[in-house]
Amino acid sequence: MRRTLYGPEHEELRATAREFLQRTVVPRMDEFIADRALPRDFWLEAGKQGLLGLHVPDEWGGGGSDDYLFGTVVGEEFAKVSASISSCYGIHAGVVAPYLVELTTDEQKARWLPRFCTGELVTAIAMTEPSGGSDLAALKTTAVRDGDDWILNGSKTFITNGYGADLVVVAARTDPGKRAKGITLFAVETGMEGFTRGRKLDKVGQTESDTAELFFSDVRVPDANRIGDEGMGFIHMMERLVQERVGAAVSNTMHARQILDETIEYVKERKAFGQSVGSFQHNKFKVAELVTKMDVTQAFVDQCILAHAAGELSTADSAKAKWWSAQVQNDVLDECVQLYGGYGYMNEYRVARAWRDARVTKIWAGSNEIMKELIGRDLGL
Ligand SMILES: Cc1cc2nc3c(=O)[nH]c(=O)nc-3n(C[C@H](O)[C@H](O)[C@H](O)COP(=O)(O)OP(=O)(O)OC[C@H]3O[C@@H](n4cnc5c(N)ncnc54)[C@H](O)[C@@H]3O)c2cc1C
CATH class of the missing domain: 2.40.110.10 (Butyryl-CoA Dehydrogenase, subunit A, domain 2)
Structure with missing residues (x-):
């Protein structure tokens, strides 16, 4: 389904993020996995490409944009490559940034933000x-x-x-x-x-x-x-969790979508009983269901992105996007593993790693149970 929220300026930034990821991350994935961390040069290069301080005012070294969609378009590209790297990047550029931009004095901004944008100061x-x-x-x-x-x-x-x-x-x-x-x-x-x-x-x-x-x-x-x-710490955190949760929904959805697309290619090629495994009616219908689930989820998440960009996204709606996308991501990836057969259980296959990576999204940034608690409370229950 054609998405309508992004314009050419967002797509231009998407291309920058994609080029950065293909050049800096994809060839070194094994090294990052072995180190269980991202090296400093990853952050410095992301800073050089202008990806770390998209919403930091330009006087402090950032991109100075107040358009939230620039953040989500980059977040989507990270999620396609690795849910894990997407979370590291998202914590720094999407979650911590608003604390350091909105709650700090000029003296603190001068001390931290320029290095935040260059990647010399990594945050958690x-x-x-x-x-x-x-x-x-x-x-x-x-x-x-x-x-x-x-x-x-x-x-x-x-x-x-x-x-x-x-x-x-x-x-x-x-x-x-x-x-x-x-x-x-x-x-x-x-x-x-x-x-x-x-x-x-x-x-x-x-x-x-x-x-x-x-x-x-x-x-x-x-x-x-x-x-x-x-x-005021608790209030400061609650006010910013809406952005953290819509950001998580963006990542969950795009991560599952990417692996589903790769799975569709796989089941077209993989043969059993003289035909592609994707052509068995069971698998064809399964993939049809998964694609439908992803399209419907994407439509809701896109509306949440637009609502947040307009400053109108409610706590309850961000909670819906977060838990639903996490559940769909996990359901879809589990089916993708099944469609890959034994290879889907091998760590060297992206689908296997994606399946493991996704499990945490139902737990962190407020578990699915806590999200439902927030939605229930909003309903007066
Ligand atoms: C890989 C990873 C990265 C993380 N990154 C960060 C980070 O950067 N910063 C950070 O601060 N935290 C981080 N977290 C922590 C994460 O946010 C917490 O794990 C999460 O909030 C749940 O808290 P808990 O683990 O203490 O579980 P608990 O609070 O002990 O909950 C245990 C279970 O009880 C359920 N439960 C709790 N209360 C209720 C209730 N009222 N109703 C129904 N069910 C309930 C929960 O849903 C869960 O299923 C990360 C966690 C992981 C695994």
């Missing part, structure tokens, strides 16, 4: 703790005021880009007497004494991304590194 965001991620308001990491500084203690886990990030936006409790209203955000930077990282976590999928535990032991963070207002 740390909300989840070993004791829980869904109940964000119950987080236990503390920050206690000490003169012009804050003393941070606690730990975070499952943090994307956590191992390699130079700056991590950390949510910490500054008022133990309050739940949601007692949380504040801080920028914790590499080199701060008492800030350490655990091992790169050994995940089922998304092998190319670095996912880490972070530890804070009496870390002295200057108040100049506080992001946003004291006690």
Whole structure:
């Protein structure tokens, strides 16, 4: 189905992203998988191509665009190549960027944004703790005021880009007497004494991304590194989760679509009983169902992209896009593995890795259950 949301200016940027990915990422995928991380030169080259600070004002080194569609068109190209690299890129350029652009002082912008855009300063965001991620308001990491500084203690886990990030936006409790209203955000930077990282976590999928535990032991963070207002951290995060969730939906949908397209080519070529496996009625109907599912999902996600670009996307609609696309992605990729037969279970095949990579999308950025909770609440239930 022809999509109507992108214009020639978006397609031009898509071509830049595609060229970058084909040149910088595709030939080195085995290396990234083995390292369980992206090398610095990946970030520096992405910065050189103008892909990291699309929405950062130009005075701070970014592209200065206020058109959200430039972000999604690049996100789609990353998702086609690797869900994992797409998540690393998305955390930096799509998730953390709004915190550093919208909530920071000019002094902080000058300190962080130019290097954010060049890829010299890679970022992460740390909300989840070993004791829980869904109940964000119950987080236990503390920050206690000490003169012009804050003393941070606690730990975070499952943090994307956590191992390699130079700056991590950390949510910490500054008022133990309050739940949601007692949380504040801080920028914790590499080199701060008492800030350490655990091992790169050994995940089922998304092998190319670095996912880490972070530890804070009496870390002295200057108040100049506080992001946003004291006690407003939870609200700041909630306001930005709409963008994180529509971004996840874009990636989920495009990732599944790409692998489905590759699967269709495969079942046209692969022969059994003297005919292509795609020509058996069962498989033909199966593929017809999968293509329909993807087209219908894409239509809803496209509407969400447009609504978010217009500043109108609701929490409930972003939750629908996020959980639905994650479910469809997982359902479609499971069927794609089946259509590949035994090769679909081999790690050297993209379909196998995509199937493993997709599993987490029903868990992170608010699990499917939490998304349904938000939708139910919106219905007054
Ligand atoms: C690869 C990976 C990367 C990640 N990257 C980041 C990152 O960069 N930054 C970050 O902060 N976090 C990150 N996360 C953490 C992720 O957001 C959490 O794992 C997620 O929010 C769930 O939290 P939890 O794992 O503590 O599960 P829990 O909160 O313990 O939930 C366990 C189960 O109970 C269900 N559940 C919980 N509450 C309810 C309820 N009210 N109703 C119904 N069911 C419920 C959940 O849906 C889940 O199925 C990442 C996770 C993974 C696996």
